[in-house]
Amino acid sequence: MTSRKPALTAAAAVATAASLTVATPAAADTRTTWNGAWTAAAMKPSGAPWFGTWAEQGFTDQSVRQIVRVNAGGAKIRIRLSNAHGTTPLRLTAASVGRTATGAAVRPGTIRPLRFDGSPSTTVPARGRAVSDPVALPTEPRERLTITLYFRGATGPATYHQLSMTTTYRATGDHHRDPAATAYTDRIEPGFGSWYYLEGVETSGGRPRPRAVAAFGDSITDGFGATVDGDDRYPDALARRLLAAGRPHPVLNAGIGSNKLLTDSACGGDAGISRFARDVLDQPRLGAAIVLIGINDIQLRDDRMCGVDREDPPVTAQRLIDGYRALIRLAHARNVEIIGGTLTPYRDSAGWSAAGERIRLQVNHWIRTSGEYDAVADFDRALDPTGTGRIPEPLHMGDHIHPSPAGYQAMADAITLPTLKR
Template sequence: MRYLTRSIAAALSALAIGLLALQPSGRPATADTQVSAWTGAWSAAPQRPSTGFEPNWAEAGFSGQSVRQTVRVTTGGTTVRIRLSNAYGTSPVTVTAATIARAGTGAAVRAGSVRRLAFGRSRSVSIPARGDVRSDAVAFRTRPLESLTVTLYFAGTTGPATFHSQAYATTYRATGDHTEDATGTVYADRTHSWYYLSGVETAGGPPRRGAVVAFGDSITDGFGSSDDANHRYPDELAARLTALGREQAVLNAGIGGNLVLNDSAWYGERSSARFARDVLDQPGVGTVIVLEGINDLGFSEVDKPTYKPNPQVSADDLIAGYRALIRQAHARHVRVLGATLLPMKGSDHYGRRSEADRERVNDWIRTSGAFDAVADFDRALADPSDPLAIRAAYDSGDHLHPNDAGYRAMAQAIDPDRL
């Protein structure tokens, strides 16, 4: 009876959102309408402004400029809205105009697909310091694995911008308001980060399973994958689920260099501090995959300015950190899948101590029963002739991060029925 009730509720919710989608595009529904029916379709974890690994615009921010960003949603719907984050801003930021469209080639969008976005029925919105906003709902049919382009115009000066450093996707910038420009020819400046945009959410369409959030560090973020190709392991998992005919969103909450137990100016707040924001507060979340800890163990093996703080972290310390995440998730009725730490022999993270702790941690993940399920990425990517190292065919070259084939193998190592 409980499952029948849920099915009826889901059908009624989908019908309600479908009716909302019939509204003229000039009269968007309010953002809080049918909140229970929304699900995250794409996400990026916000970070404080920093220089990053390659040039970006976070510290300079924007003034009189349009920023065009392309993302791939992992589930479809009939209605869409975006989420903008000013989590690390010290003052409000005004977005003068915003649009969404179907992505074309490069900075171009498909002709006739541009839709204006509103915020409380206004074209502009002020994102409060350390806060976020969602746009109003707009009728816009999307399909799983479809690429969408969101363009933001800042008429004033933003100051340093909350962003996501390692997008592995091209973002474009132009002077003036070009939110409705379809050709994209004016967008001459490029970077590989996302700015202010932290989520795309959909509603309507068939009932969906609970969203899966991949939570972790650079291996979840996609370091070593091809730019603009969507080959991060969460992308590959989304593609696999879609091929199986499962309507289920997969969201990426990875931050390169992130730590379970310590904050980092470059690599984000520690896992427990950002877990609620980046995972549990996602609409429709049902499962989280936790793959994090290799940096906690490995940073102390490396003497680099960016790898600070780098205290000695033991296997027991890391396990206590995992238990804290599990408690947070279970308190919100979210299932937790634990992922084993990948092989790292030959990398700058590798040492006698860090390797011994990695093996202890992986043994605990496999055998403790603390997680609801396990994804054994370690065994899936290990070199059969040397299990402490990543198989050469899966190695991006630094012996720590997978390449596109490695990320695909990780997605294949996850049992869909455990989601």
């Protein structure tokens, strides 16, 4: 039988976000100013049909080596781990961080063991998070770091981020202090990579940094179509552009592939209005958020791609606009600037329809003319300057909806830097 799941209201979104907020450990440093340097939005483990992952099986007596590119430098570093979708406590045996060499290798002499409240191990409660103690490791913006987690006991299904566009490596046994890649022979091939339990990296010390910018959205923010291990998603291109302009705002990617604004998805994550506070507004020293979400509400009218026999409530331009207004209210309540991204073209893609295109055009007209966002990033015109409704061949990855690296660069170039005021 087909069931219907109601879209979340703004009030329900706030309640849902609050229910997932868990205090950090007692030893967490509240006196130091921490900058968000990297983030990934947490998702529940699911059997997504198009990506291989280790999320459903979890880990037992295995080391997981994950690579991130930070967007804020500093003298010290700490990490955030998430068990937001766990039903049992997560027991982490040991962890480390170091500067990335090549592949799974870490630059010798840079590995630092991570501790949690003074201990090399920690237990993250179900639906909770943990923050490591600070460790001295000087970093620069756009530097790549390798974080290794070792789990001696069985974790069960893992809270994760499905689409990393970055290779993650796995080894049998405890190899969290190994600089060499020798033991890390396991990775998912072919695949686009995932991040497991790792929710954030923060830095402190060094010269003062401008406030962070969070990029919020679906796979077009998450970076599907970018180069695996190439770090050329649109938030990466924006971070490079800001750094070159002498305005080094850390850019935090809070996108989730297949995500919808109004409705949860079994393999596309929590609805945008329910995760916005957790994944965006709770980031440290946040100044602005760029919102680009809604095309999946328009083109994916059910959750059958995830193996769930469920139809979503019919989507209209007004329902999407009401959802954006909920995000705007939440951002302004936290004194965060919010920038509206116009929905990008998708004609000739598998999900295109004339009715859906009418909704997209109505939504984009509202984003451009209503004045309700603090500023507008016109991603639609960046990818389709002549208004054909199509992304031209050099700017999409081959499916007519996801940009190529050149398309992602065009999106980043469409953001007017003076709009980032805070």
